[in-house]
Amino acid sequence: MPKHIQLTESGRLKHFLTIEGLDKALLTEILDTAESFTGVSEHQIKKVPLLRGKTIVNLFFENSTRTRTTFELAATRLSADVLTVNIATSATAKGESLLDTIRNLEAMHVDMFVVRHALSGAAHFIAEHTAPHISVINAGDGQHAHPTQAMLDMFTIRQHKKQFDGLKVAIVGDILHSRVARSQILALNTLGVAEVRVIAPKTLLPARVEHMGVIALQDMREGLKDVDVVIMLRLQKERMNSAFLPSESEFFNCYGLTEEQLHYAKPDVIVMHPGPINRGVEIASSVADGERSVILQQVSNGVAVRMAVMTMVLGGYGGAA
Amino acid sequence: MTKLVIDNGRVIDPANDIDSVGPVYIADGKIVSVLDKVDTFSADVRIDAGGRIVCPGLIDLSVRLREPGHSQKGRIQSETRAALAAGVTSLCLPPDTKPCIDTAAVVEYIKDKAEAAGFPQVYSIGALTQRLDGSELSSMFALKAAGCIAVSNGHAPLANLLILRRAMEYAATHDLLLMYRANVASLSGKGCAHEGAVASRYGLPGIPYAAESIALAQCLELAQLTGCRLHVSQISCKQSVIKIQQAKKYGLNVSADTAIHQLHLTEDDMQPFDSRYHVLPPFRAQEDRHYLREGLARGTIDAVVSDHQPHDLDAKLGAFPETEPGIASLETLLPLSLQLTRQTGMSLTKAIAGLTQKPAAILRLQAGALTPGFKADVCVFDPDIEWRIDEANWLSAGRNTPYWHKTMRGRVTHTIQGGRLVYRLADSDARERA
Numbered sequence: 001m002p003k004h005i006q007l008t009e010s011g012r013l014k015h016f017l018t019i020e021g022l023d024k025a026l027l028t029e030i031l032d033t034a035e036s037f038t039g040v041s042e043h044q045i046k047k048v049p050l051l052r053g054k055t056i057v058n059l060f061f062e063n064s065t066r067t068r069t070t071f072e073l074a075a076t077r078l079s080a081d082v083l084t085v086n087i088a089t090s091a092t093a094k095g096e097s098l099l100d101t102i103r104n105l106e107a108m109h110v111d112m113f114v115v116r117h118a119l120s121g122a123a124h125f126i127a128e129h130t131a132p133h134i135s136v137i138n139a140g141d142g143q144h145a146h147p148t149q150a151m152l153d154m155f156t157i158r159q160h161k162k163q164f165d166g167l168k169v170a171i172v173g174d175i176l177h178s179r180v181a182r183s184q185i186l187a188l189n190t191l192g193v194a195e196v197r198v199i200a201p202k203t204l205l206p207a208r209v210e211h212m213g214v215i216a217l218q219d220m221r222e223g224l225k226d227v228d229v230v231i232m233l234r235l236q237k238e239r240m241n242s243a244f245l246p247s248e249s250e251f252f253n254c255y256g257l258t259e260e261q262l263h264y265a266k267p268d269v270i271v272m273h274p275g276p277i278n279r280g281v282e283i284a285s286s287v288a289d290g291e292r293s294v295i296l297q298q299v300s301n302g303v304a305v306r307m308a309v310m311t312m313v314l315g316g317y318g319g320a321a
Numbered sequence: 322m323t324k325l326v327i328d329n330g331r332v333i334d335p336a337n338d339i340d341s342v343g344p345v346y347i348a349d350g351k352i353v354s355v356l357d358k359v360d361t362f363s364a365d366v367r368i369d370a371g372g373r374i375v376c377p378g379l380i381d382l383s384v385r386l387r388e389p390g391h392s393q394k395g396r397i398q399s400e401t402r403a404a405l406a407a408g409v410t411s412l413c414l415p416p417d418t419k420p421c422i423d424t425a426a427v428v429e430y431i432k433d434k435a436e437a438a439g440f441p442q443v444y445s446i447g448a449l450t451q452r453l454d455g456s457e458l459s460s461m462f463a464l465k466a467a468g469c470i471a472v473s474n475g476h477a478p479l480a481n482l483l484i485l486r487r488a489m490e491y492a493a494t495h496d497l498l499l500m501y502r503a504n505v506a507s508l509s510g511k512g513c514a515h516e517g518a519v520a521s522r523y524g525l526p527g528i529p530y531a532a533e534s535i536a537l538a539q540c541l542e543l544a545q546l547t548g549c550r551l552h553v554s555q556i557s558c559k560q561s562v563i564k565i566q567q568a569k570k571y572g573l574n575v576s577a578d579t580a581i582h583q584l585h586l587t588e589d590d591m592q593p594f595d596s597r598y599h600v601l602p603p604f605r606a607q608e609d610r611h612y613l614r615e616g617l618a619r620g621t622i623d624a625v626v627s628d629h630q631p632h633d634l635d636a637k638l639g640a641f642p643e644t645e646p647g648i649a650s651l652e653t654l655l656p657l658s659l660q661l662t663r664q665t666g667m668s669l670t671k672a673i674a675g676l677t678q679k680p681a682a683i684l685r686l687q688a689g690a691l692t693p694g695f696k697a698d699v700c701v702f703d704p705d706i707e708w709r710i711d712e713a714n715w716l717s718a719g720r721n722t723p724y725w726h727k728t729m730r731g732r733v734t735h736t737i738q739g740g741r742l743v744y745r746l747a748d749s750d751a752r753e754r755a
Contacts, residue, residue, distance in 0.1 A: 048730040085439040096637075097635065097638065098639050098640065099638050099639070117640060119640035119641070119642045119643055120523060120525050120526075120594075120641065120642060121523070121525070121593070121594035121640045121642070124593075125594065125596045125638075125639060125640050129638075141524075142524050142525075142528070142640070142642065143524030144523055144524030144525075145524070145527075177522055180359070182522070182524055202634065206520075206521030206527075207516045207517055207518070207520070207521050207527055208517055208518040208521055208528075209520070209521055210517075210521055211522065212521065219691075228497065256536035288729035
């Protein structure tokens with residue numbers, strides 16, 4: 001992104017909108033900071049005072065339970081005051097513009113917006129137009145980015161693989177509509193993995209996807225061969241009717257992750273999924289619940305990673321470039 | 322009426338194959354003589370065009386004036402002033418006003434407003450279908466009688482190919498030019514950027530080039546079938562250039578234009594999520610731009626248009642996909658055309674032809690040339706003045722341009738419309754030469 005608005009002049013993280021433009025050192029710092037927060041959830045008092053007195057507003061223009069909850073939990077554990085606004089059923093539904101909504105909320109002296117929006121670029125737009133003292137974290141915008149999800153995935157990979165060098169990672173499924181995949185691809189490449197593959201039918205691959213630094217494949221066996229990490233994506237069932245796919249069963253036959261397919265990967269492969277999962281559509285239950293699955297660890301790690309990002313953008317902890 | 326002489330300028334008139342330094346004489350609203358000195362001529366106004374270029378007034382085939390119906394974005398008064406500052410002396414107004422141009426009353430309203438604004442050469446393009454709904458044919462004969470120079474459905478889709486066929490047949494019946502924006506709506510969907518590497522990276526819904534080229538191929542077939550006089554508006558991709566080239570080769574009566582910004586910007590120039598780059602058709606790949614430039618140089622693309630679409634601030638404030646597409650581009654039309662000549666080596670004559678002679682021929686207007694006896698529409702510009710686009714020198718109500726605060730080279734110094742000096746650049750600005 002040519003006009004980089006995420007960093008302050010001193011290189012600190014001001015907003016977290018996308019992985020693009022952030023270097024390996026900064027991504028590693030996010031992971032290290034998250035590491036330091038992993039113990040907080042296990043304490044008897046699950047709170048640290050780092051963001052005491054700060055007000056964080058979760059602006060969810062699009063429904064989400066998992067992401068919203070982990071952001072709320074992360075903010076609460078940092079001792080911040082949290083307000084969740086379900087915009088989908090409030091101001092904008094009455095015709096108020098995105099900018100007016102933001103202006104009204106910022107007049108209430110908040111410190112951070114956590115934004116989820118159905119349109120690509122919405123979080124970027126808010127960051128550009130909000131008051132200078134407010135930080136913005138992108139909790140998923142359209143098909144563009146979901147950087148905290150990508151970072152919790154990176155955190156989970158690092159827990160299991162220790163380092164990124166030399167890893168081969170396959171991302172399988174609906175790449176076209178996935179903001180998670182776009183952020184994962186950027187993060188994996190920045191952190192220095194050896195190879196990122198995307199595996200999907202052509203209907204679910206973005207145009208010229210190889211320009212993002214991936215190898216695009218249509219065949220699961222070829223795609224999974226010798227990979228260290230498999231990231232399955234949610235197949236958005238609502239898109240089935242838009243001629244992207246003939247049927248769930250055909251998709252599962254071709255691209256579903258089963259025990260048999262997993263044999264093509266390395267023996268110590270880990271299986272990831274950003275959730276929510278569709279059992280029997282993109283992943284077999286035996287794999288989702290199997291020993292190689294780290295899906296629930298991803299969820300747990302989500303809180304620590306979001307705590308890390310929140311403290312870094314609000315300057316409460318670490319963050320120096 | 323005022324008698325004018327424009328002296329010492331380099332006169333470039335592609336229609337008359339002129340490129341020489343000499344005077345242009347104007348009287349009674351018409352061109353009297355070009356290059357040949359008229360000793361008996363007693364001018365009321367003398368314009369010294371030394372070091373400047375004198376050419377026919379520009380004819381722009383697509384300019385949104387935003388009136389009636391969208392006056393928060395611009396008015397006939399404001400946008401025609403911008404047109405004159407841009408050297409544009411005739412312009413075509415697409416039918417997607419509000420109400421749209423589907424009755425004689427709307428045409429009359431626009432005519433009155435344009436005359437009141439001092440810009441009598443606003444040519445309305447009538448709606449091809451009633452209310453632009455894509456299903457019922459408009460009263461094309463009545464629209465023509467009221468002064469519409471062509472018919473078009475603007476950006477609105479047609480219900481099906483049968484409607485397009487009938488519309489073409491009916492337009493042909495009344496010898497009306499059909500201006501067609503090629504787009505298969507079901508393929509472009511809710512797209513807001515070219516379906517390519519950039520849209521993929523930023524998760525922006527893409528529009529494939531085939532949405533344009535397939536619609537164009539169908540339309541060309543129907544033009545062959547119906548004998549309709551066809552002009553294809555604002556093509557943007559390689560495949561469209563190839564199809565137009567083939568159609569012309571096989572003798573089809575078809576012409577085409579492209580927007581000036583398509584000849585310069587590509588998907589790679591887009592600032593991600595900057596709504597000033599939101600334009601339809603979207604900025605395509607570099608290869609497409611190359612073909613558009615080649616197509617213009619070879620004459621496959623006849624004319625260059627501004628595709629001027631001024632917007633209010635609110636229209637461009639929001640997440641990129643929800644902002645309104647379009648660029649306010651009248652005032653960058655000539656400077657960007659000059660930039661094209663510098664970048665590609667295209668001759669000035671060719672560039673000027675695409676802005677004057679060719680659009681006049683498409684519209685069958687007795688204009689776009691400095692022919693004695695023709696209405697005196699003249700543009701005088703300095704190809705070397707450098708100027709910065711900002712509030713101080715911008716006349717359009719729309720500031721939605723990716724060139725805002727950029728420096729342009731080349732500027733109109735005088736515009737003469739129907740023999741009247743209707744625009745003159747302030748001397749202080751004219752002195753800012755490179």
